[in-house]
Structure formats: structure tokens, C-alpha cells
Amino acid sequence: MSNPKIKNMEELAAVCGISRPSISKYFNDPDSVRQSTREKIEEALRKHDYRPNIYAINQNRRHTKDIGLVVPNLTDPFFAGIARTIEQLIIEAGYNPLLLSSHGGKEHEISNLDSLRSIKPAGVLLAPIGRVSFNERIAEFASEVPTVLFDANLEDIGEAFFGSDNQQSINLIVDYLCRSGEPPVFFEMKTPINPNAYKRRSSYIAAMERLGHEPDLIQVDGRSWDFEEIGFCEGSRILTSHQLSSNTILCSNDRLAIGLLSAAFENGIKVGLGAEASLRIAGHDDHPFSRFICPSLTTVAQDYDAIAENSVETILSLISSGERLKTRKETYFEGSLVMRGSA
């Protein structure tokens, strides 16, 4: 296809017999040139295989066609899944997603934003690590680049936030657990990384009190992102200590629940609904693997299609309008109960 190699617009223009700026226009919008010149260009393109130099293109643009997508941890299938959905939506909209994982570290999150800043993205979708983030620096970034937060909210940062209504979802599962058996104790980390965890904790307490039960928090140590590991180790400890005030455990998230289920199995404790089972375990999130755990995990699903779609929609409209929102928009989507075998 490419006889003499063409390396820039100048040369392509020479081949076509038209001027370079016309070629430039063509690449920015093929419909903006006359049909006849368009044909000349496409003819030349067919036999010469040339593509514009991205760096030269972006050098002078105020911002590029790139949209940054920053997630706390790609190793977590939940974020891998939502990132994938969002990437797809961004591509469909004609933009180029740049996926960055903060690997669970706040410094990494900041350095991701730094890299993004120098890339001059049209906008950024950010799922912040949470409480330990350097909020001032994130706010600074968001004031320079149109930014939409999702999953975890940071007060007053970014143009909008889309996430789950933890209060509603925790209510849902606490209600279910209470009416189908003993009221649950709450299994969580003492100092969680994610702000959603704090909302879930307080929602659990409120829900229990509303139903006239005594809340019971089981708070375990651990500050890493290895939730299954933490759930397993700490779960083993509490399951063998025989001090549980209930036969039902609600976990702050599915990954902890997966670890806990594993611990129960190892310790010969039968989990589930039936008469032969002595323990019920429920989670939160509907993690991609929850359905394949044994027994399959009863949990509450986050509406992460809605979160993805709305986040992308919002950043796209911010980009195309070129304006910022007058008032910050916070949207919390409802979760839905997923009843399976474990509770």
C-alpha cells in the first residue's frame, strides 16, 4: 500500500496536489472540505498509509481528545469491570480513554493526576482512593481539568459525583436479613480505606436501631487492599472464638465476605440458609466472583452500569459545553438485593 513513505502532511499535500492546511482540515473533520478534495486525499491515503503525528496535533490544542480514567485499584475486579464499561462508552463517544490505576496508594493517585495534567485531557473520571487522598491536590487538579468523581465522593471536589446509595442498600440487606432470621452483626475493617465503608457502617447502625435491634460491629485490623486475605485471617479468628452474638454476619463488602466464607469452610462451619447450616453470611457490591463462591454469596448489587453511563454522559457534556456546572451534582443510585445461597 505504501510505495514512497510519507512522513508528514506536507508530503501528503504534495502528493494530492493541494495545500497542507486543507489536509489538516480534512483530518479534523472530513466533511469540512469539498467533496473533490476529500476524494483526492482519501485516494492518496489509500496508497500511502500516513497518519498524523499525535504530538504535533496536540501541541497547540487547549485540550486533547483524551479522557483520563483513574481507578483506585485495577486488581479489584469491581473496578476492572466498571473501568471496562466506561472505556467502552468513551470510545463510542469518539474519545480516547487513558486508564490509570492508583494501585491503592494516595501518592500514586496524585502522580496519576500529575501525568494526566501534562497530557491536557479533555476531562477526567476519577474514582478516588478515599479518605487518605490528598484532597487539596485533587481539588486543585479538578479546578484545572473538568473532573467527575464516581464510586467514592470527596466533598465539593469535581463537577459531579455518581455512586451508590449506601444507606438504601444497607437498609435493604439489613431488612432482608432481619426478617429472614437473626439480625446481623457487621463485619468490617476498623479503619477502612474507602469512604463508602464509613457510610455503610453508620447505615448499618441506623438500620438496626430503626428495627429495634442492638448493632454489633466486628472491626478487624488490616490496612491493605487484600480484603479476601483480611476476611480470611480475621474471620478465622472471630469464627473460632465463639463470641458471635448472632448467626448472621453482614460484611462491609463482598471481598471481605469471600474471605470470611473461606474461613468458615476451613473451620468446618456450614454456611447458608438450610437447617443444617449454622451461619449466614452476606456481602455488599455483587462482586463478579460472588456468584461462584460456595455457597454463592447473598449480597446487594451496585448499579454500576448507571454509575458508568451517567459519569461518562456528564463529562462529555461538560467537555462539549466547555462550561462548568454552576452547582455540583451528587447522584446516588439504589442497590438491589441479590439473594443467593449464603444468607
Next chain:
Amino acid sequence: MSNPKIKNMEELAAVCGISRPSISKYFNDPDSVRQSTREKIEEALRKHDYRPNIYAINQNRRHTKDIGLVVPNLTDPFFAGIARTIEQLIIEAGYNPLLLSSHGGKEHEISNLDSLRSIKPAGVLLAPIGRVSFNERIAEFASEVPTVLFDANLEDIGEAFFGSDNQQSINLIVDYLCRSGEPPVFFEMKTPINPNAYKRRSSYIAAMERLGHEPDLIQVDGRSWDFEEIGFCEGSRILTSHQLSSNTILCSNDRLAIGLLSAAFENGIKVGLGAEASLRIAGHDDHPFSRFICPSLTTVAQDYDAIAENSVETILSLISSGERLKTRKETYFEGSLVMRGSA
């Protein structure tokens, strides 16, 4: 920190009282300028918060400081994990990783390479999707950009390949299963996406024959990347059909095994080693979640630290030498047996 905003090297040079090219040199290597000028620059930098424009920087470079990292599917925790390790190594080497997932699609893989090409990366680490890839186009890419393959090999493409020795690892687990109980049947997909799966199949057959047993392949349909789902659905079918020739099943990969374990559980079939168990299930890969499945999955671990380290080392040396390897290097790392509860 930044009184009058500085927007380019020209202005920074003016502030420092030195010429622009010296600043340019400084940014490419702070040690390449005299200590005194370095101090002037850093002093100015301290109060002016300027960073060079990436696009202008890269416009003229033959290649950038970016290293592309293309994996088949980030939703698979195995690839998410190895990607994370590789990213870290790339950063430590002073390069910038660009993570791209092919989302399981060959077209996407090609379009990822196309984007990468226009970014002029210093090199690329590619875990190809496998058999259905458009090999000619990948070969073309690899002839333009230094490329190292990992995980899945494509004949004669790229400068080097690092992956697992499927024959050794399958031998290992078949040996173990045979000497600790009945010889295994092999559970796999009829037309796998990944070339490793084909090697595992033939290695299984060879291993069984070597030990004097009749190989038995259970090949199920399914062409998606939802291996757990496939393992579960098809597993349910074969488990309830009561036509298994052995009480031991070796799965082509852990994700299938996870689905299969789930199917066994749902059907009330007890899996494990003990006398009360009627089925043994083993996998391959040592997937991050395998240890938390119930029962925990006996499997063979890929040495993916070695794969990651060697891949990165090789691409870095290719980059710094500026040369290509005279002979393509293929390295297969040995797997190690991970004995857990399921077999």
C-alpha cells in the same frame, strides 16, 4: 509558589538568565548541566511551577519514554495482577507505562497497537489474545516497534517471549493427581481462545500416555471470556450426567475450575481429598482468588514474577541498546505445585 505563570522554556530561561537549550538539557538529564546552572534552574522551578509540554517534547523524538503494555483482558485478575507488577517495574526504570486492555477482542488488540504506534513508544510488552489474533498485523507492528511478547507466544513475532512451560506444569499436576488418586480427566473448552490452552491439552495427553493411562478430554462449548460461567454451566451438565470416567478433574485453567467447583457445590457433590469427598478438582495458574474458593483450589502456579521481570528487563535492554536481537529468545518458566484442599 507561582507568581507570574510561566508557560514555556523560553520564559523560564529568561527568568533564570540562561538559554533555553540549557533548560532543555536539564530536563533530559539534570546532571548534564553545570551545578551552578542546575541550581539556578531548580531555584526558578521552586517558585514558578512549570512543566514542559509533553507533546512538544515528543514531537521530534524518534521515540518517547513510554512503554506500551497490552493485555488481553484486564477483567481477568491474572492479567490485572501481572500488569500491575509490570507497571511498577517500568516506573522504577524511569519509563512511563501505558496500559491497554484488548477486552478479549482481536480488533481491539489491533486498534490498541494502532494507538500505540502513533504514540511512538520506546517499546511494547504484549500479551497477545492468541490464536485468533491478526498475526500479520502484529508482526508488522513488532517490526516497527521493539516488542516483547509474554504469556502467549506467537511464532517469530517480537524480539523475545516469556511465558510458562505448560508441558512441565501440566506434567507436574498430572503426576501428582495420578499418584495421589485416580488419573484425571481434562476439562477444557473445545476451541479455546488462548494458545496456552492447546499446549496444556497436548501436554495432558502426553503426560497421561507416559504414565500408561487413557487420556480423557471433556471439551465444552463457549467462546467468551466468562470462564467461571462456562465452567459452572457446562460443569453442571457433566457432573449431573454421571458419565465421568474418573473422580478427578483437571481443568485447563483456574477460572474454569472455580466455575466447576461452584457447580459441584450446587449439585451437592463434595469436593476434596478426604474420604467423605467424591470428587477431586484441580486447576492451573494459581489465580489470585483460587485460595479463597471452597474448598481452596489445588493448582499449579505460574511464575509470573519471573515473567514480568524478564519481559521488562528485555524490553529495557532493547531500548537502551537501540538494537534488535539477532535471534529471537523464547523462555519458558517452570510452574510449581500448589497443594490445597480441592485435590
Next chain:
DNA sequence: ATAAATTATTTACCCGAGTAAATAATTTGA
């Protein structure tokens, strides 16, 4: 202390595009 060798800085030119203003071509209206 001075010339030679070395190292650092500057001058001058280049890269591959975007874009405003000027010009040319086409279409529209009477």
C-alpha cells in the same frame, strides 16, 4: 601561568502540525 583539551552553553535551524487572515472558487439571487 599558559596552552591544550575538555566540557558547557548558546546560536541557529528544524520538527509537524494548528489557525487567522487573505485569496480564490463556487453558489445564489436578480
Next chain:
DNA sequence: TCAAATTATTTACTCGGGTAAATAATTTAT
């Protein structure tokens, strides 16, 4: 059909840097 209005193309300049060659400053050797 011809001038006016509209649309497309070209001219000319910009952007923010890299880099080779020329020059200047240091260091080293005598």
C-alpha cells in the same frame, strides 16, 4: 448573465520544544 454572498483553499505565522554546530567557559597538563 453577472455581481454579491458564501464557502473552500492557501498564505503566513505560531506553538514549544529538540539538536547540530559554533562558541565560551573550565579544567588539565606542562
